[in-house]
Amino acid sequence: VSGDRAILVRVGVANQFRKYSFDACLPEDRSQKQVFQESGVTCLLDAALSGYAATVLAYGQTGSGKTYTMMGRSSSSDRTSECGDEVKRNDGLVIRAARRLFRQIGDSDGGSRISVGASFAEIFNAPGAVNECICDLLNPDAGHLQVRFSQKHGFFISDLAVAECRTLADVRAVLEAGLQNRRVNAHALNRESSRTHALPGTETLRAGNQSGF
Structure with missing residues (x-):
């Protein structure tokens, strides 16, 4: 890793390298709060409120921390009824992004719309x-859904249920409900490995405009 936020990767057996740039390389001791602050997610939230679609993708091998980074880890004291609109230490990017989203909406002039x-x-x-x-x-019970495309919305999942959320607790309840229905299976590296790709999403709707995160 070089000092200008880039990594050099050796190509083949020859002494040749390719250079890949990145925004940040976070060590494993970073807290959930620090990952949220340093990963660039806040910039994506700003873009989403300006009408753009934004996506955060977690990619890696089994057991590398994808689910924990995105969803966090709940304890017996972290139930929705007890958390309210507070962010817990182990909450992941989804909950932290939702809290910032609600705060930005509350601080905006047209937040009520x-x-x-x-x-x-x-x-x-x-x-x-x-x-x-x-x-x-x-x-x-809705069965297998289809991916569609329209000029107005781009690619979207047809007939996907969208729950209205007025508070962070509402978003947390959606996550908890969805996680209860995820497909998991045990293997040598993880007793509760998620055998699917999870797609939690939020969308903001302003009069005449829609964006997603």
């Missing part, structure tokens, strides 16, 4: 299916 909705889908390999399937974790 902005509504927030939350959804939770997963992509998984169904037995016998040719392509990966999409399930609504808030409404598992």
